Amino acid sequence: MSTVNPKYHQIERIDNWGVPLVDVDEAWEDFSEKFREAVASDEPGWHVIKSQTALGKTQALLEFLRDTPLRVLIAVPTNNLKREVCERAKKMEIEVVTSPSLHEIKDNIPDVVWDEIQALYDVGKSPMPRIEKAIAEDDVECAKVFKRYKRELSEFINSESHAITTHRRLTNMDVSKYDLVIVDEDIIYSTVIPSRETVSLLMLKKVRKKLAASDPLAAKIRRILKKVKDSEFFTLDEIDWRREYADIKMAVNIPALCSAAYFCYRAASKQENDLTEDSITFIKPVKFYANKYIMLSATADETICNLYFNEENVRFYNCKEAANTGNLNQCGDKSMGRSSIRKDPSIIKRIKRWTKFDYTISFKEFHKHYEGDLHFGNCAGCDMLKGQNIDVIGTPHQPEWIYKLFAYSLGYDVDDDLKPGTVVVHNGFRFRFMTYADETLRAIQFYMIESELEQAVGRARLLRCDCTVNLFSDFPLKQAELKESKYDTDENDEDSEST
Known part of the structure; x- marks a missing residue:
């Protein structure tokens, strides 16, 4: 590796960086040991366990629910994941209830009624009076649906069993009746920052x-x-x-x-x-009621957890990292931010002609340039692309005010500005990037970009699946192999003309 600063749009690997990788079985044993340690701990607050995507955290969680005498609340990022975990629990004959969601029944009620409910949500008001009104009037189109929602809500609130809810409902929720709250995935990124x-x-x-x-x-x-x-x-x-x-x-x-x-x-x-x-x-202030929390996440960041939850309330467990079964190729010769793709959106189609991969994850605004339902911002927990070859196209920068507002809410100075071409070292690579000199702002920025990229790449489940993800971004991830992209070469043009 060169000791001079890298050229623009050039990523250099740092030799002998980090801790050696282990095999999947050793990584699993290490995670299991740390999970047992966190459960056994008498310390309240947040126990954050960082381990790889596809290691088997959900199965370990369900086996724990089956065997523990504790009453446990599980919080997952989305309603779809909530239902998926519930179905898996029932197949294992685990007694569990789930929190209902009006968003799950919106297709079963008239659009005009849903619009009224959404309007109440938007202004911070409870939709319950509108629900009660429909029931009292015996509204033929939605009274039955709302009665079922109220019944399920009552069962969730009054149940003595394990329960599953979403990150959003967990915020500002009284959890005093539970012995332990387990948060699947990073709730800071999914819910706190977007609040x-x-x-x-x-x-x-x-x-x-x-x-x-x-x-x-x-x-x-x-x-x-x-x-x-x-x-x-x-x-x-x-x-x-x-x-x-x-x-x-x-x-x-x-x-x-x-x-x-x-x-x-x-x-x-x-x-x-x-x-x-x-x-x-x-x-919008988010409140977590006093309890013991265990967060399981592939993207959790120790610095960010310490900043948000306060260091004295956090115990962070870094699990051993296993070598991927699949391949992660990093093509970092272009920045691939939104603004650069806007100038030349056809680059996505050129990439697709070159890779010939069927599946793509990129920015939502460029969806017409590729096929598929996933984009940055809606990838968390989705399993539909497990074992598939995927192109992940883009560096998901956020508007600068988002980084700064979060830092400001934590009490940090936000006078620094983004500087293009800053030489940084991260994830075992040296590269140039538009970032901050201020360490806290840079940590927040890198955390948010890396979380989104890891969620996208993680859909393929590279740890256990023999498949390939091509990452077109100037922000390198761990275990990435640096590759030269050839989608703009004459050879690629000739290939596309002959197909």
Whole structure:
């Protein structure tokens, strides 16, 4: 390996980096030992076990449920995974209940009713009054569906058995009746970071006009409008929600606005295309009730866990890493961010002609350029591409304000800016990348990009499956083999013409 700085769009492997890989059986034994250690520990707080995708965490979890005398709550990222784990538990004759979700029955109720429910969710209000109204009126189209939902909700709340829910429901949920909460996958990335609201300044002014000048919410809005004149990030105190706020008929999540403390001003002229007005985005507070939590994840990051949960509340277990059965090829000669692909979206079709792989995961906005249902942002836990060859195309950067707002909410300085061509060392590689000099901001940025890429690559289950994933990104992952891409060569053009 060269000792000089790498050229632009060049990734260099660092010799003898990291801990030697082991075989799958040894990795499994190591994970099992750490899981037993975490379960046996008397320490409350968060026990975070980082182990590879496809190692067998879900099966280990179900076997634990079958044998333990503890009452356990499991939280998974999505409703689909919730149902999948429930079915596997029932086949093993494990008594378990699942939390119901209105999103799972939306196709069984009229669109107009669902729109009303979604509107209530959007403004932070409970949909239960709308459900009760439909039942009381014996609405022929949805009363039966809602009665079943209420019955399942009551069973979930009152059950004495193990239970399965989603990450989203777990947040702000009283878990005191459970002896242990096991979180499958990284809840910080799936739920905590995306927990935010955006409101235009114009809408805030309209809300203020509906309030008395002495009202605490009116005063908070006035402070927001004053702060945005000279601050991009700012903090305000939480205020109590008042019953009269429920009568404000506007598309603003007022309960979240009342409880919010960390804000970011976003000018329409400087931000994403879908932001048409000057706005503020704020963190919706997430609360985890006191209990013992065990989080099982392939993407959890020790630094981020310590930052968010507080280091004294975290015990982190790094499991041994096994060599993949399959192959991960890294083509890093182009940045492959959204903006670069927007300039030349046909690059996706050229890649597909070259690799001849059937399956692709990339950005949702370029979906018309490839076939498949998966994209960055909806990959977690999906098993439909197990054992398949996949092209993962893109480096999933987030808008800079997302990195900074999360860092700001943790109490860190956010004055640093992204710098292109910064030489970094990560995952056993040296390469240039648009990132921060500030270590905390860089850790947050790398964590978010790597989590998304690992989720995408993980759909193939390379650890146990003999298949190949081609990763077209300038952000290298562990166990990647550096490959030269040839989709823009004359040879590839000739191949495409002859097919």
